[in-house]
Amino acid sequence: MDEPLYQRIADDLRRRISRGDLPVGSALPSESQLCEQWAASRGPVRQALSALRAEGLIGGGRGRSPVVRTSQVPQPFETLLSFSHWARSLGRTPGQRTLEIARRPARQEVADALEIDEGDPVVDLVRLRLLDGRPTMIERTTFVESVGRLLFDFAFDPDSRSIYAYLAGQGVDLSVARHVFDAVAADPTDASLLEVPEGAPLLRERRRAGSASGEPYEYSDDRYRPDIVTFTIENAEQAHPSVGRAWRPTPADSTQTHPK
Amino acid sequence: MDEPLYQRIADDLRRRISRGDLPVGSALPSESQLCEQWAASRGPVRQALSALRAEGLIGGGRGRSPVVRTSQVPQPFETLLSFSHWARSLGRTPGQRTLEIARRPARQEVADALEIDEGDPVVDLVRLRLLDGRPTMIERTTFVESVGRLLFDFAFDPDSRSIYAYLAGQGVDLSVARHVFDAVAADPTDASLLEVPEGAPLLRERRRAGSASGEPYEYSDDRYRPDIVTFTIENAEQAHPSVGRAWRPTPADSTQTHPK
DNA sequence: CGAGGCTACTTGTCATGACAAGTGGACCTC
């Protein structure tokens, strides 16, 4: 609740950047001005500025004040992990239709990813995800049994809200993920659910997520309509990359083979 | 040449982590031990540790030493930008076959991306990229004229070495990029060059790169065989994401529609 | 034998001070 000073300074500068008080290209207040403004020493001020540099929001300096490089604040971890969270962050309506939830023995690929033995019980969940009512993605997720069993809880309806929010509430620590992107052709099931022709290209995200200590809890194969969703990476030589999902309001590429 | 102390401490710890002297899961030396080892105060030691935390290499702590989370050092900016650089970082052989280099008026999509007017002259470059002799990616890049003209330099052969290395040598500051990923179907040209069936899914990376001050210099549409190359994002709640291209030594997904 | 408390360690946060190195503007001279 009582946030450290350097975080309050960083948050204040982020707000000022994102709402345009500090436009792209403009110089930030100097360190001594910020010290005066916050009645602070250079330590917390420099720590706040360092965080913004690392995020790529500001850059340059040394003998002059840094300048604003972008006004786009990076998407947090949870926004990349949860489709619902991301949709709502855009002000759009996420939806889900559960096609299957089943406990079954793990097949090889999944066992490898989850670091369990082939045949160990896991929980498979298949959902069609919608954005403002439009089929957008098929999500085929497998959970280790200790986490997946929570989804069979009588009170939980996977169609009603975010699985990740629910699991977090149950004490499941999902805080590290690895996402792998490639392209696949829509198989008959994909095609039918996503309303695209068979063989149409889909953007696939294979994700493995787990705890901070490296224990995997879920493995997922998500297939997106590339005319609706893309993924972006913004990087720079002197800043950490920023990554996110992006929504394409209308299909932008007329070379797409499927009909509107 | 005379690197700051905190960077030397960080580099030393990265080396120890990546070569296994500090395996994943093990605790780092305490701050006071590092102070003693480097004859330094807590300031530079904490700054070094903070950099490793931000990269996701270490985590945890507060009342105890942090632990190693991963031994994978993030790929630098240039490794994601340059296919040649990336291939060599894996110990593989990059290749290129220039199909076209031409000065022509910019079409709408490219003009928008490069923040120039439609019809302004640009330089288009189309290359087939190979990895160990295998067609892997088609790269369709457009440069603003002031940069593209350097590629017509008599002495420069785009088949002989990295364009980015060459441009850097010519003083072109490419240090910021935005990459957008989606999937497209191989058109007849794509199919022929990449040796896949027409309509096969390709992983597309559209990239815009430019200077630190935001001036765009290149826009590219790269199409990868998804059975050879994927892109990965590793992220965590308390660390910056790490992004990179990845090589798939053999096609891992038997659902791929194209023949081996 | 188990639980609780205490101590000695750890990291997190902040202040003060100092000096090195970079930048931009003003002023002076040619």
Add this chain to the structure above:
DNA sequence: GAGGTCCACTTGTCATGACAAGTAGCCTCG
């Protein structure tokens, strides 16, 4: 008007010191 120098600002890096908050291990008591 242009070029060079100097000064006052800036940020970068490091040291010392202090206190808050977390953790683990050990000891004592029930």
